[in-house]
Amino acid sequence: MTDHWLVVPVVLPLLAAAVLLLVERVRPAWQAPLSLLVTVAVAFIAFRFVAAAATDQIGVYLLGNWRAPFGIVLVLDRLSAMMVALTAVIALASLAAAWRLSARGPHFHAFFQMQLAGLNGAFLTGDVFNLFVFFEVLLIASYAMLLHNAGGRALRSGLHYVVINLIGASLFLVAASLLYGVAGTLNFADLAIKLPMLPEWDAGLARAAALLLLVVFGVKAALLPLGFWLPETYGSAPAPVAALFAIMTKVGIYAIVRVSFTVFGGSDGLLAEWGPPTLFALGIATIVFGALGALAAKRLIALIAYIVVISSGMLVAASTLGPAALGGALYYLVHTTLTVAALFLVAHAIAEQRGQRADRFGSGPPVSQPALLGLLFLMGGVGAAGLPPLSGFIGKVLMLQASGHAPFAAWFWVSVLGSGLLATFAFARAGGSLFWKTHGVAIGSPMHAGDRAALAMLTAAGLFWLVGAGNATQYTAATAQQLAQPRLYSDAVLQHAPVPPAAGIPP
Amino acid sequence: MTAGFFSVAIGVFTACGVWLILRARTFDVVLGLTLFSYAVNLFIFAMGRLTFGAPAIIVEGVPPTLAHYADPLPQALVLTAIVIAFAMTALVLTLALKGRFVNHGDACDADEEETVVEALPR
Numbered sequence: 001m002t003d004h005w006l007v008v009p010v011v012l013p014l015l016a017a018a019v020l021l022l023v024e025r026v027r028p029a030w031q032a033p034l035s036l037l038v039t040v041a042v043a044f045i046a047f048r049f050v051a052a053a054a055t056d057q058i059g060v061y062l063l064g065n066w067r068a069p070f071g072i073v074l075v076l077d078r079l080s081a082m083m084v085a086l087t088a089v090i091a092l093a094s095l096a097a098a099w100r101l102s103a104r105g106p107h108f109h110a111f112f113q114m115q116l117a118g119l120n121g122a123f124l125t126g127d128v129f130n131l132f133v134f135f136e137v138l139l140i141a142s143y144a145m146l147l148h149n150a151g152g153r154a155l156r157s158g159l160h161y162v163v164i165n166l167i168g169a170s171l172f173l174v175a176a177s178l179l180y181g182v183a184g185t186l187n188f189a190d191l192a193i194k195l196p197m198l199p200e201w202d203a204g205l206a207r208a209a210a211l212l213l214l215v216v217f218g219v220k221a222a223l224l225p226l227g228f229w230l231p232e233t234y235g236s237a238p239a240p241v242a243a244l245f246a247i248m249t250k251v252g253i254y255a256i257v258r259v260s261f262t263v264f265g266g267s268d269g270l271l272a273e274w275g276p277p278t279l280f281a282l283g284i285a286t287i288v289f290g291a292l293g294a295l296a297a298k299r300l301i302a303l304i305a306y307i308v309v310i311s312s313g314m315l316v317a318a319s320t321l322g323p324a325a326l327g328g329a330l331y332y333l334v335h336t337t338l339t340v341a342a343l344f345l346v347a348h349a350i351a352e353q354r355g356q357r358a359d360r361f362g363s364g365p366p367v368s369q370p371a372l373l374g375l376l377f378l379m380g381g382v383g384a385a386g387l388p389p390l391s392g393f394i395g396k397v398l399m400l401q402a403s404g405h406a407p408f409a410a411w412f413w414v415s416v417l418g419s420g421l422l423a424t425f426a427f428a429r430a431g432g433s434l435f436w437k438t439h440g441v442a443i444g445s446p447m448h449a450g451d452r453a454a455l456a457m458l459t460a461a462g463l464f465w466l467v468g469a470g471n472a473t474q475y476t477a478a479t480a481q482q483l484a485q486p487r488l489y490s491d492a493v494l495q496h497a498p499v500p501p502a503a504g505i506p507p
Numbered sequence: 508m509t510a511g512f513f514s515v516a517i518g519v520f521t522a523c524g525v526w527l528i529l530r531a532r533t534f535d536v537v538l539g540l541t542l543f544s545y546a547v548n549l550f551i552f553a554m555g556r557l558t559f560g561a562p563a564i565i566v567e568g569v570p571p572t573l574a575h576y577a578d579p580l581p582q583a584l585v586l587t588a589i590v591i592a593f594a595m596t597a598l599v600l601t602l603a604l605k606g607r608f609v610n611h612g613d614a615c616d617a618d619e620e621e622t623v624v625e626a627l628p629r
Contacts, residue, residue: 129584136591143598155606159533162602166540166595167528170547173588177581181554 005049006061006074006124009042009084013117020110032099035109039095042116043088046081053081054475056482058492060126065498069187073126073493078479079330083123083254086334090247090341091116093457097345098240099450105148105238115141115244122251126493128176128186128263131255135172135220139165142248145241146233154236161233164226168219175212182206189493191263192486195270203270210271213259214278221252221312224286231293231305239348242301243454246341249308250333253315257326260319261483267322269486276320280408283317284415286310291419294426300347300359300434303426304340307384310419311336317415318399321406323484327477328398334465334472335391339383342458346376349451350434353444361430366438369446374435376455381427383462386420391466396420398473510557513549520546532613533603537596544592548585555581 016038023030052059059076062068091112098108118138125131147158180186182202183194195206215226222230230249234242256279264271290309297303311332318329347359350367357364367373379390386392396416403409465472482488520542527539555578563579565571607613 129587133587133591136595140594140598147602155602155609159599159602159606162595162599163528163536163540166599167543169591169595170540170543173547173584174550177551177554177584180581180584 003059003061005045006059006076007063008045009049009120010074010117010124012038012042013113013120017110017113017117020113021107024107024110031109032095035112036092036095038113039088039091039116042120043085043092046085046088049076049081050085050475052076053078054478056478058489060493060496062496062498067498068126068493068496069185069190072130073187073189073496074124075126075188075489075493076124077489077492078475078482079254079257080123082330082334082475082479083250084120086250086337087116087119087123087247089457089461090244090337093341093345093454093461094240094244096450096454096457097243099453100448105145108145108148111141111144112244114138115145119247119251123254126188128179128188128191132169132172132176135251136169138248138251139169142241142245145244146237157229157232157236160229164219164229168216171212172216175209175216178205178209178212182209187493188258188263189490192265192490193494195263196265198270206270210259210264210275214256217252217255217259218282219252221249221256221316222286222309223252223282223312223316224289225282227286227289227309227312230309231297231302234305234308234344235299235301239345239451240454242344242348243341246308246337246344249312250337253312253319253333256316257319257483262486262489265486266484280317280320280412283313283315283320284411286313287317287415287419289313291415291422295422297426297430298361300350300361300430301344303430304343304347304384306426307336307343307423308340310423311340314399314416314419317412318403321399321403321409321412323480324402324477325399325406326483327473327480328395328402330476330479331398331469331473332386332392332395334476335383335395335462338458338462338465339380339390339392342376342455342462343380343384345451345455345458346373346380349373349447350377353442354434355443359434361433363437363439364434365440365444366442367435368442368444370435372447374431376459377427377431377435379459379462381424381431385423385427386416387424389466391462391469394466394469394473510553513553513557517546517549517553520549533606534613537599537603540599541592541596544588544596548588548592551581551585551588555579 016035020031020035023034053076061074063072095112115138118134118141121134122131122138125134143162146161147155176186179191182198182205183191185191185194198206218226234245237245260266260271260275264275267276287310290306290313293306293309294303297306315329315333318325350373351359353367354364383390383392386396400413400416403412524539524543524546527535527542530536558577561575561577563577563582569575
């Protein structure tokens with residue numbers, strides 16, 4: 001595969017965003033088809049990436065043909081490929097849900113493509129500063145999509161989201177420049193080589209930078225002391241945006257995994273002593289907080305937001321328990337992202353059909369499509385609680401099996417199984433309240449075709465992940481193995497030769 | 508001496524910024540974010556080591572080591588950071604203004620139902 005493909009998932013949506021702004025003026029009806037076309041193209045490329053990464057080749061693209069670490073690089077390994085493909089699936093579903101006009105605000109499609117570019121860039125980039133830049137790109141697009149037409153309460157929760165992310169961005173800059181100050185490089189691969197060679201005093205500064213990065217990524221991933229913005233923010237997002245936001249916390253998880261394994265060398269690097277225990281403790285605390293929040297939620301959308309918090313904690317805790325647990329966690333990551341995106345769409349459909357009561361628990365008018373929504377809600381609840389027979393169960397089993405010999409495995413077992421139980425209770429209560437405690441007649445109109453298409457897509461993707469669990473778990477296990485050998489990544493990036501100049505052109 | 512002065516400046520900016528961010532008024536938070544980003548920008552700059560009168564671009568006849576040049580990379584980073592911080596401040600200000608007219612107040616803490624919002628001059 002020619003390396004130029006690597007830059008397309010970033011450049012194509014950026015270009016599309018600019019074109020869409022013009023199209024919006026001239027031919028507003030063309031926006032959605034154009035946006036869909038670009039997203040389908042990106043999805044197609046993303047699946048080719050997965051096929052390419054599955055051969056254990058690490059793809060490297062040198063921007064401007066500068067040799068790493070002097071120029072900036074895009075890197076495609078198994079983890080990046082998986083995340084880009086997952087983003088594409090979620091983006092397609094979100095776009096289908098945004099097909100009708102009322103579900104989106106002005107410039108929606110332009111911002112959507114901008115966010116897609118930011119997400120893909122964050123997953124593909126090979127250096128710390130570009131990770132910062134792509135974070136900002138995806139965040140600024142998310143602010144705009146979240147806050148269009150927002151009034152009162154939504155505006156305030158949106159402001160919290162913006163402010164905490166701006167503080168996070170400042171801390172990210174401090175961490176990135178601190179790393180540059182001690183190691184003289186920002187390239188992941190180069191940092192991975194240089195950090196272990198630092199003298200003890202500089203190594204301390206590098207550890208401080210790592211901790212700051214953990215704070216920043218913790219904000220994105222909604223880890224416990226930093227995740228209080230999440231339920232309010234997700235609660236106020238429109239349906240397609242909430243579905244797309246299912247991937248946003250996973251960017252934080254991705255960044256934590258990438259930096260702690262590829263850059264800081266996992267269990268035998270600079271952070272070996274206190275990195276994993278800190279992450280593990282924060283993860284467990286986050287699971288407990290999320291489970292209690294899910295029980296206490298008064299709205300379906302808030303309940304789902306706490307499910308996001310639980311899964312974040314679970315993934316972060318499992319990532320510290322060795323490669324096998326990390327493989328299970330990555331399998332679970334895809335499952336939970338698909339499930340949560342579908343649940344947000346279901347919740348918004350239920351809210352729409354219940355009129356004034358919206359998604360608040362308690363007696364209200366019945367939904368007009370109880371069978372369809374009920375089935376989808378059941379599947380979502382079973383998936384979110386990680387019960388058999390859906391893929392969440394497989395992911396949990398893999399994580400629990402692998403955690404068996406870790407020193408604090410009991411904590412992990414209790415919190416994972418306990419949070420599953422509490423989530424089951426919460427969903428049972430929510431379902432009973434929303435579907436059975438009804439009065440009056442159904443007033444809502446049935447689901448829009450776009451929403452149905454989006455849910456069909458997410459369900460199909462979830463079932464594919466379940467039926468193909470054999471291959472999928474092999475892929476994620478190999479991903480964890482690849483992450484455990486950061487040397488592979490470094491060698492691939494640093495030894496990648498620039499393209500030789502064409503004949504007749506002086507170098 | 509210079510380094511000490513420089514780090515005190517960063518510290519003062521950070522302290523003022525954090526104090527303002529922790530206040531429950533949108534305007535103060537925005538000012539705090541701005542001061543904090545000044546501190547961050549100075550910090551990035553300092554990470555390229557403080558040099559005086561040294562060019563960032565290689566000159567003929569001067570050996571190409573960091574002893575004779577200013578590190579150009581933090582300068583490029585700080586430029587990017589300034590641009591992004593500037594755009595973000597503009598966005599937060601827009602939001603704050605909109606919030607002021609929608610919510611009739613400048614308070615920005617979480618439990619707004621209980622907060623007594625001071626009347627602002629229209």
